[in-house]
Amino acid sequence: MISALLYLQYWSIRNRLTMRFRRMRQPKYLFGAIVGVLYFYFYFVRQFAFRGRANFDLSPENVALYEMIGALILAVIMLLAWIFPYERAALAFSEAEVAFLFPAPVTRRGLIHFKLLRSETAIFFTSIFFMLVSRRMGGNAWIHGASWFLILSTLNLHFLGSSFTRTMLLDRGITNWTRRIIVLALVSVVAVVVVVWVRNTIPSTTLEELTSVSGANTNPTSAIADKIQAYAQQVLSSGPLPYVLAPFRYLVRPYFAHDAAEFFIVVWPAIALVALHYLWVTASDVAFEEGSLDASRKLAEKTAAIRAGNWRAAGKKRKALRAPFKLSATGFVPVALLWKNLISAGQGFSRRTWIRLVALAVVGVMIFHHSSSGSPMTMGVGFIAAMLLAYSLFVGPQFLRHDFRQDLLLADTLKLFPLPGWQIALGELLAPAVILTAIQWCLLIVFVGFLPTEMIPLPWSQLVAAACGAAVILPVLNLISLLIPNGAVLLFPAWFQLGKTGPQGIEATGQRLIFIFGYLLALILALIPAALAWTGLFLIAHFLTNNEVGIILGSIGAAIVLGCEVFAGLKWLGMLFERFDLSAELPS
Numbered sequence: 001m002i003s004a005l006l007y008l009q010y011w012s013i014r015n016r017l018t019m020r021f022r023r024m025r026q027p028k029y030l031f032g033a034i035v036g037v038l039y040f041y042f043y044f045v046r047q048f049a050f051r052g053r054a055n056f057d058l059s060p061e062n063v064a065l066y067e068m069i070g071a072l073i074l075a076v077i078m079l080l081a082w083i084f085p086y087e088r089a090a091l092a093f094s095e096a097e098v099a100f101l102f103p104a105p106v107t108r109r110g111l112i113h114f115k116l117l118r119s120e121t122a123i124f125f126t127s128i129f130f131m132l133v134s135r136r137m138g139g140n141a142w143i144h145g146a147s148w149f150l151i152l153s154t155l156n157l158h159f160l161g162s163s164f165t166r167t168m169l170l171d172r173g174i175t176n177w178t179r180r181i182i183v184l185a186l187v188s189v190v191a192v193v194v195v196v197w198v199r200n201t202i203p204s205t206t207l208e209e210l211t212s213v214s215g216a217n218t219n220p221t222s223a224i225a226d227k228i229q230a231y232a233q234q235v236l237s238s239g240p241l242p243y244v245l246a247p248f249r250y251l252v253r254p255y256f257a258h259d260a261a262e263f264f265i266v267v268w269p270a271i272a273l274v275a276l277h278y279l280w281v282t283a284s285d286v287a288f289e290e291g292s293l294d295a296s297r298k299l300a301e302k303t304a305a306i307r308a309g310n311w312r313a314a315g316k317k318r319k320a321l322r323a324p325f326k327l328s329a330t331g332f333v334p335v336a337l338l339w340k341n342l343i344s345a346g347q348g349f350s351r352r353t354w355i356r357l358v359a360l361a362v363v364g365v366m367i368f369h370h371s372s373s374g375s376p377m378t379m380g381v382g383f384i385a386a387m388l389l390a391y392s393l394f395v396g397p398q399f400l401r402h403d404f405r406q407d408l409l410l411a412d413t414l415k416l417f418p419l420p421g422w423q424i425a426l427g428e429l430l431a432p433a434v435i436l437t438a439i440q441w442c443l444l445i446v447f448v449g450f451l452p453t454e455m456i457p458l459p460w461s462q463l464v465a466a467a468c469g470a471a472v473i474l475p476v477l478n479l480i481s482l483l484i485p486n487g488a489v490l491l492f493p494a495w496f497q498l499g500k501t502g503p504q505g506i507e508a509t510g511q512r513l514i515f516i517f518g519y520l521l522a523l524i525l526a527l528i529p530a531a532l533a534w535t536g537l538f539l540i541a542h543f544l545t546n547n548e549v550g551i552i553l554g555s556i557g558a559a560i561v562l563g564c565e566v567f568a569g570l571k572w573l574g575m576l577f578e579r580f581d582l583s584a585e586l587p588s
Contacts, residue, residue, distance in 0.1 A: 005106075074251060123153055396436045400431075401432070403431070411577070429482045448467045472555045493580075537553045
């Protein structure tokens, strides 16, 4: 029976690869594959031509510290498998696998072996990818790849074994909450023992000790980092914690081996842990067929809903969502599409939520700015808001997909609306633009309010004027940044994720890289006229009045220029949508 399962796995992989190679006949996939292969070669594979630094040039003390940190992370990950899950054990099978394997004379252990074979195949390729990544940081790549394979295999077996054990406990009357209370109680006992031991044995390090760096030291930051590292190393490497984390250290230790000889010495405990997990999983006599059938049915329903274009039916059943605002029977028609997409975005983007959020930001600014201005906390909040604001300008349009990227599978329905194409395009773009602008305005309030005035090289009046100018520019700038991916998805729909599914493989990676470079180039070209308009109006107002007026006038001029570009882009996007043929794109 094992040979039959190997045969099935072999032909599944072969057919998948054959399908990917066959679609290379289409230029859009071939060009993407070429770019993807070149990216992986220059970024990962080419590093094998150079010998990396052995084990990152780590000292024995640092190796022990990183071993403990890695062991602690593994312990937390494995612990979560006993706390959060609540469902019964179920192995994921497709409908074809259920129809082929469940009626066949295959034992439960055989089904488990089949799933382990498939998962280990995926883990093997994942380990190769991690090996290529770790090669860039030095060390022996093959040692890292084998270590990653052992770590990921153990995690996979542990998740599977814990699901079997949870099901056995449920069958014996131990509920999910009882199990969680027992696990959390054990963790609390261990945590209390460790904390008590640390407080009674290791001298605590105060903030004053960390900041009291001698004047002879020319690098205070390095001295503080050394003190923190020494304290953490003392806590993690002595007392009860090393004994608690010993199994996890055995699993992590091969990764830090200096050479093959050391690796073959320290790898045996890790192999023993993998073998124990394997025996645990295969010896578990748990009925998972019913749960697997239910999971297969849900997966089939989700896939059918996605292929039919009803991607919202593919998710979990949800309660009826409250409308973000009352939709009038008459008015500007694209607002109806805004209303629809805001409902699709969920209750987190309702009008009431944003009013509360803005009020909370304003109140927080008033309290902290007057009570603790200049404190590290207020400075940190201000800088974090600034970083998030800058991050949202480039990444926000990629995450907020409540536009054509979500509704393109329903293009035939949208074309039935008695609207010109540019109005449909505007309605599709309004929801992500409104959501993104609301987020950025809140971050702008926090940035201006929390950042201390002594940290800003501008007078307070000019800072407020710059914030108002940014608030004027952001809505049209967001529309520009949303026009680019929506235009690309209408031109190359096979390159993008539509609904909940999307292309996969190395050719898809190349296509995404091409899009990223194209997106940045188009955005820069769109911003050049606006930047010239802002500079010209600012210089004129600067010589006639003052800088504050110049900032405001320049921002208004830049917003007008961007608005003209948005109008032209909407016309172009509407024309693309009117020419878009869904039936011609779906087969590809």
